[in-house]
Amino acid sequence: MDKIFRVNMTDLTSSVEEVPANWAGLGGRALTSTIVAEEVVPTCHPLGPNNKLVFAPGLLSGTPAANSGRMSCGAKSPLTGTIKESNAGGTSAQQFAKMGIKALIIEGQPKNDKFYSLHLTVDGVKIAEESELIGKGNFAVIEALEAKHDKKIGVITIGQAGEAKMAAANISVKDPDSKIRSHGRGGMGAVMGSKKIKYITIDSTGAGAITIADPEKFKVAARTFAKALLDHPVAGEGLPTYGTNVLVNILNEAGGLPTRNFTYGQFKAHDNISGETMHDTIVERGGKTKHGCHAGCIIQCSQVYNDKDGKYVTSGFEYETIWGLGANCCIETLDDIAEADNIMDDIGVDSIETAVMFGVAMEAGILPFGDGKGVIRLLKEEIGKVTPLGRILGGGAGSVGKTYGVTRVPVVKNQGIPAYDPRSVKGIGITYATSTMGADHTAGYTIATNILNVGGFVDPLQKEGQVELSRNLQIATAAVDSTGMCIFIAFPALDIPECLPALIDMINARFGIELTGDDVTDLGKNILKTERGFNLAAGFTNKDDRLPEFFNVDPVPPHNVVWDFTDEEIDEFWNF
Amino acid sequence: MKILVKLFANFRQGRFKVQEFELSVTTTCAEVAAMLKIAEAELGVVLVNGRHAQLAQPLREGDTISLFPLVGGG
Known part of the structure; x- marks a missing residue:
């Protein structure tokens, strides 16, 4: 028990x-x-x-x-x-x-x-x-x-x-x-x-195998589920080959790659830091292009990145980190970003918050844009040694923005905005604004449908359909986050009809219960409402579900668009 | 007309990264893919000048077309 x-x-x-x-x-x-x-x-x-x-x-x-x-x-x-x-x-x-x-x-x-x-x-x-x-x-x-x-x-x-x-x-x-x-x-x-x-x-000595109520049903469902993962081009082929960093080039082409602390939507050195370049570099240096974060992962989006001498530098080298220190801080070499990634793992800071923070720190003049060696030095010598400056930096993007009087501070509820510009990929802006977690792309990953043509297509540059898209994805994600599943199972789940029923069948077979698809949707809704209830009781209101002002007034090239949702349109999100 | 074609991920294998082509004025996105022997089923995302495009969309002088297989991350 x-x-x-x-x-x-x-x-x-x-x-x-x-x-x-x-x-x-x-x-x-x-x-x-x-x-x-x-x-x-x-x-x-x-x-x-x-x-x-x-x-x-x-x-x-x-x-x-x-x-x-x-x-x-x-x-x-x-x-x-x-x-x-x-x-x-x-x-x-x-x-x-x-x-x-x-x-x-x-x-x-x-x-x-x-x-x-x-x-x-x-x-x-x-x-x-x-x-x-x-x-x-x-x-x-x-x-x-x-x-x-x-x-x-x-x-x-x-x-x-x-x-x-x-x-x-x-x-x-x-x-x-x-x-x-x-x-x-x-x-x-x-x-x-x-x-x-x-x-x-x-120490798991003495732990037995998990009891499964209906082993035969579980086995059948697990097989269908695994097949869906391997059959889908994103989960079965794209992610294991190029990792999540395959996104650098597609976001750059679509004009949604936040660059120079969210000033532009494209980065001139995108090719240096792209998934394609990273793949070739890893192969050339004898690293691993495939790697799982846990036993039983069959997507294998992680990798092992080595230096020029073939020595281990980092693994789990993600798009978000590479975008954040690359395009957003204008650092043009993967090697500097990889070394910084390793140090962030070692001293224990979030590589998204820290990368967004460095964009603000560069805007504040603490170090110049493009200074990869400066980032490495500040991580080791200031944050890692817990100096007063290190504490300001380690407080995240909002902390640095406040301390240095910067007005372009990309945060929602004080959490750094990740690797997709909400002006040119509007669905993700709804997720950043309304997520119970602060700015979080994984909470409702509209990039799938706005950019990648997974789960249909909703034009990233138009407002129509974005609130509904974000709401449906946030509900589904809350449920998936409760199963222990990696969020990347969402790619096949959105496209392959057998995938989600197989997931529900596995839960039912594991516990001997009879959940339906509607029950799982209700679970997702209940989680979001429970989380929202906590936030309201903590003092948050709908006025906190907003993006920073600069997104409304600074157009982002190349499409030269601003964030143009009204407060009422955003607040529609919670209408379920 | 001059059209710039950009390829990504495994579409580059045995082909190119970026190349300019001189094409007839009625050329569509689908015809560019066919010219490069990329099957429609393999195509994930087609962008023309950074905007999502349908395969039947005709190209215009100076357009940039970007072709991606179905990819994802996050």
Whole structure:
């Protein structure tokens, strides 16, 4: 039977509890958001004792279902002040699920200034004081813990940025190659730092296989599902060959690649940083073009990027990071961006927030546009060493904008806007404005339908159909985020009719239930409403569902368009 | 008329990245793809001057046409 592991950091105790009936059918984002909404006072300080940090594997995590190894992490965000769910690959979701840990809830705060670690086994949680690894980067933490335990140990850790409670701090999760995947967005690392937990180790010794109520039905559905993933050109071919970075050239051609801190929609050096160039560079240097973030991933969008001498530099080298430091900061060499990516993983900062922040920092004159070596120096010497300037930078794009009086600050609810300009790709602007998470492209990825011709086509330059598109995708995404599935299963799910029913069949076979497609849509709607309810109670209103002013008044070339939705049109989003 | 053709991802294999062509005035997007032996089923996205285009759209002097297989990321 699944259990809830609860840790109280105020009195340093832990307990293993029964799963309440109303949480039993939930997983991933549905569960973290439900727990946060039920147990966290919406007006609490995100870094105080009343916030809670929750980890939950998805409904299908730990089963043989392809691409089901994602873990959700939730809390009130110190970056946005909203509820937050951020999910990541790595090994921990499957370990949790197999160990019967439905969720780990961390609450309270130590009264002293010491740091601690948590050690999870099938029997419960052991809390220990930690001093040796304090001040260390994430790679050193993983290395030391593998040496102390063994290669199979699961690790969830924060770097120097999380220890210092910076709002851009992320939480790192060990992947199958002992490298790092991240709960990136929303400053979850700062919440873990505020609980004074440097790392969590997971020893899954004694964990059995997941019980599946109807194994035969599950097997059939899992096969159909995997076939849909492999048959779709995006999931089966494009992503494993070029990675997510294939998007640089298409967004550039469509005029939606934010460049020089969201001043232009095209980048002259796009070819240097494109997925095509990256693919050729990886092959030439003996890296890997395919790589999964968790065991059981059959899409393999990740990769291993080596330097000129064939030495490992980074993996999980994503479009968002490459766009952010490339086009948005005008850095023209992939090698500098790769090195920065590695340092961001090590010190533990979100590579989207940090890349958007550097665009604002360049506009502020802290360093010139295009200065890749400057970015590397500021990451290592200022953020990594927690200097006063490092704290300003580590506070994210909004923090730097405020401190330096910059007016072009691309954030919604203080979270940095990712790699698609909302003026020339209007659907994604609705997602940025209305997402319960602050600016988040994954919350309702309209790029699929606005740019990529997946799930039909809605013209990115027109307003018609965008609110409905974003709403449908945000509802579906909230449900998918609860299954433990990678969001890229959405590409086949939007195009191949057998894909989504197979996903629902797997959930039904796993739990012996009879969910319909409508039930899953209702689950998505309920999650969004629960999250929105938390945000309203925390003090947010519809006036917070807006893009920064400069998008209304500065036309973005080459199409020379502005953000032209009225407040009433945006607010239609919540009409469901 | 002069038309600039840009190819992306695996469309570049055995072809080119960017090339200018002299084409007759009635040429459509579909005819450019056919000329390059790219099957319609392989085509994911067709942009003309940065805007999504239908295959039947005729091109005009000085247009840039960009051809992509179905790709994605995020």
